[in-house]
Amino acid sequence: MGLTKHARRVLQQQASALLAEHVPRLGADRRRILTALLVETAGNWRLFVRADPPDARADAFLLGPEGLFAVTVAAGPPERPGLHALVRHAEESCAGIRDGRGRELTGSAVHFVLITPGPPVALPDPGPFRVLAEPEVAKLFKRTAPHLTRRQIDAIGEQAARILDGYVPLRVRPPAHEASAAGFLDAGRLVEAEVAAAQLRPFDSWLTFLHPHQRAIVTRDYRGPARISGPAGTGKTVVALHRLRHVARRSAGPLLFTTFVRTLPPVHEAAFRRLAPEFGGRAEFVHLHAWVRRFLTGRGRPVEVDARGVRTAFGRAWSRHRAVLEPIERHDEYWRTELDRVIKGRGFTTLEEYRRPAVRRGRELRLGFEQKAAVWQFYETYQEMLAERGLHDYNDVIDIALAELRRQPLETRYAAVVVDEVQDITLNGLRLIKELAGTGPNQLLLVGDGQQQVYPGGWRLSDAGIPVLGRGEVLRVNYRNRTEVLAFAQQFDAVNEVDDLDGASGVALKNAEAGNTGGAAVSWRGTEADLAAELTRRIAGLTAPLGQTALILFQRQDLVRCRRILREAGIPVLSLDDYSGAPDDHLKVGTVHRAKGLDFQAVLVVEFPAGAGEGGAAADEAAELRDRQRLVAATRARDFLWWGVVEDVADTDGAAG
Numbered sequence: 001m002g003l004t005k006h007a008r009r010v011l012q013q014q015a016s017a018l019l020a021e022h023v024p025r026l027g028a029d030r031r032r033i034l035t036a037l038l039v040e041t042a043g044n045w046r047l048f049v050r051a052d053p054p055d056a057r058a059d060a061f062l063l064g065p066e067g068l069f070a071v072t073v074a075a076g077p078p079e080r081p082g083l084h085a086l087v088r089h090a091e092e093s094c095a096g097i098r099d100g101r102g103r104e105l106t107g108s109a110v111h112f113v114l115i116t117p118g119p120p121v122a123l124p125d126p127g128p129f130r131v132l133a134e135p136e137v138a139k140l141f142k143r144t145a146p147h148l149t150r151r152q153i154d155a156i157g158e159q160a161a162r163i164l165d166g167y168v169p170l171r172v173r174p175p176a177h178e179a180s181a182a183g184f185l186d187a188g189r190l191v192e193a194e195v196a197a198a199q200l201r202p203f204d205s206w207l208t209f210l211h212p213h214q215r216a217i218v219t220r221d222y223r224g225p226a227r228i229s230g231p232a233g234t235g236k237t238v239v240a241l242h243r244l245r246h247v248a249r250r251s252a253g254p255l256l257f258t259t260f261v262r263t264l265p266p267v268h269e270a271a272f273r274r275l276a277p278e279f280g281g282r283a284e285f286v287h288l289h290a291w292v293r294r295f296l297t298g299r300g301r302p303v304e305v306d307a308r309g310v311r312t313a314f315g316r317a318w319s320r321h322r323a324v325l326e327p328i329e330r331h332d333e334y335w336r337t338e339l340d341r342v343i344k345g346r347g348f349t350t351l352e353e354y355r356r357p358a359v360r361r362g363r364e365l366r367l368g369f370e371q372k373a374a375v376w377q378f379y380e381t382y383q384e385m386l387a388e389r390g391l392h393d394y395n396d397v398i399d400i401a402l403a404e405l406r407r408q409p410l411e412t413r414y415a416a417v418v419v420d421e422v423q424d425i426t427l428n429g430l431r432l433i434k435e436l437a438g439t440g441p442n443q444l445l446l447v448g449d450g451q452q453q454v455y456p457g458g459w460r461l462s463d464a465g466i467p468v469l470g471r472g473e474v475l476r477v478n479y480r481n482r483t484e485v486l487a488f489a490q491q492f493d494a495v496n497e498v499d500d501l502d503g504a505s506g507v508a509l510k511n512a513e514a515g516n517t518g519g520a521a522v523s524w525r526g527t528e529a530d531l532a533a534e535l536t537r538r539i540a541g542l543t544a545p546l547g548q549t550a551l552i553l554f555q556r557q558d559l560v561r562c563r564r565i566l567r568e569a570g571i572p573v574l575s576l577d578d579y580s581g582a583p584d585d586h587l588k589v590g591t592v593h594r595a596k597g598l599d600f601q602a603v604l605v606v607e608f609p610a611g612a613g614e615g616g617a618a619a620d621e622a623a624e625l626r627d628r629q630r631l632v633a634a635t636r637a638r639d640f641l642w643w644g645v646v647e648d649v650a651d652t653d654g655a656a657g
């Protein structure tokens with residue numbers, strides 16, 4: 001911080017006097033380093049120094065806008081079991097601290113810092129520590145990602161002073177005339193930090209505080225694969241990230257966070273780096289298909305998906321079989337899903353398997369014995385078309401990787417694997433995950449919500465041989481959406497029963513408890529001709545920053561329509577395809593498939609009429625799917641939701657191009 005030389009000298013004198021009085025038996029290294037820490041805490045920070053002689057506990061706890069730090073001064077990390085004792089003590093001693101809303105400070109939110117005396121040294125295995133050399137101590141106080149407000153720091157500090165047994169709270173104060181001088185207390189930066197924290201409040205407090213139920217799941221010891229389900233916004237991903245850090249501290253080896261949604265891993269990686277910067281290098285965040293491609297390349301079997309070639313193969317197969325399939329269901333998309341999600345997704349290799357009862361769970365349209373035979377022929381033609389061209393689709397790539405993994409397991413096992421949005425993975429994808437993660441204690445965590453399926457699924461975890469009996473957790477307090485937004489989203493929840501991903505009943509969004517108050521949800525109906533003016537007016541009137549706002553649509557062709565409106569209005573946009581969670585001032589735009597798992601301060605949704613002329617069971621299925629997609633779109637909004645419905649579509653020749 002911007003201290004004058006004189007002020008720094010005064011603070012150093014105060015700091016040494018304080019340490020000499022309260023912690024008289026300090027060695028020279030600790031004394032120097034703790035003095036330096038104390039000088040830096042003259043702003044919005046608190047320091048608690050261990051009064052007893054060195055033992056297995058941290059030397060100090062440091063609390064500030066970036067969270068709570070357990071600080072150890074040593075030339076290197078302690079050896080196990082000393083390391084375990086240190087981590088356990090730090091986690092346990094802070095665990096009783098609560099915020100004003102009853103949430104507990106989670107032990108996994110404590111950051112471990114190792115300060116090495118003297119010049120920087122390279123430590124090959126720093127374990128859970130962020131390592132700083134003595135001359136780098138000031139780096140700890142850089143406000144890169146503040147998430148605690150001054151009031152929260154005061155409240156935590158007060159409780160820590162009572163709870164941290166054997167530690168004394170020490171604080172130095174600048175001389176009065178210096179305190180009021182510009183720059184000394186760094187008033188400008190404090191205000192900046194307060195404003196930054198206020199903008200995020202209360203959402204980013206998850207980095208430090210968890211609901212007691214969330215916290216219990218983070219630290220629970222599971223003897224096999226575990227599952228977290230619960231409605232949107234209940235903190236499933238938040239818990240999974242904390243748990244990843246918790247497991248990382250207690251294990252060695254790489255960690256994997258994967259999902260079916262291509263756009264999510266970079267966003268969650270950014271969140272994990274804020275939560276656990278010390279494990280950034282150990283954790284891979286990658287979507288399932290990218291993982292598979294990399295794995296197969298590593299095994300000398302690179303397989304690429306030529307999406308255009310696959311579409312052509314499908315088109316040819318469809319034109320050969322449409323005369324038979326159209327009378328059953330006329331939309332080719334329906335049959336594409338049948339191939340992708342049922343026949344290939346579930347790994348059927350014979351018509352007999354496909355004919356077994358209950359294998360099409362989740363599909364409303366019933367198929368008779370002969371009809372299944374007709375679909376199977378269509379599937380075989382599609383496979384031939386692919387084979388003739390030497391092509392593989394995404395399901396094939398999963399199958400090849402699964403066979404390869406079964407032939408030869410991974411050389412280095414993951415210490416832990418987390419799968420997010422698991423409801424959208426195919427059954428064969430789940431089998432692959434089981435194979436790569438293993439089913440040992442605390443190795444595999446599956447996170448999802450059956451109600452947010454945006455692709456038809458229909459499996460149970462047990463179908464993939466993943467046993468979670470007795471290890472299924474359900475979250476029910478929604479922390480993301482303010483009450484008005486949540487109430488709006490709940491209108492799309494028409495289901496009678498939600499699957500907990502393993503055949504039992506789960507919790508639906510309509511039964512979620514609201515964790516936040518306020519918010520606003522506004523709807524609009526109009527013609528496409530009026531949409532441009534209304535959408536741009538809404539965007540201009542937003543109170544949320546443009547960079548924290550998303551426009552969500554349902555079909556790719558809707559994107560083209562809306563992008564044109566935004567371009568003409570000069571509104572800067574970033575496609576959700578390219579979004580990594582990094583802050584910017586562009587409106588995020590994408591389909592609901594890309595918005596899954598994300599949240600924004602404000603969300604605008606435009607619904608264009610769905611394809612006309614559907615009917616029968618397939619239409620019921622499509623309508624149900626659309627409601628689930630609506631529910632996902634609406635629950636992306638934290639504070640404000642605008643829902644626009646276009647009632648008629650103008651002549652858009654060329655627009656949908």
Ligand SMILES: Nc1ncnc2c1ncn2[C@@H]1O[C@H](COP(=O)(O)OP(=O)(O)OP(=O)(O)O)[C@@H](O)[C@H]1O
Nearest residue numbers: 203206210211232233234235236237238479480597
């Ligand atoms: N303990 C908490 N304290 C404060 N905010 C929280 C807490 N838990 C979750 N949140 C907020 O709720 C938001 C949603 O959390 P998260 O993304 O983990 O939910 P989810 O259940 O995975 O949602 P979805 O199923 O919709 O993807 C987070 O971004 C965070 O802002």
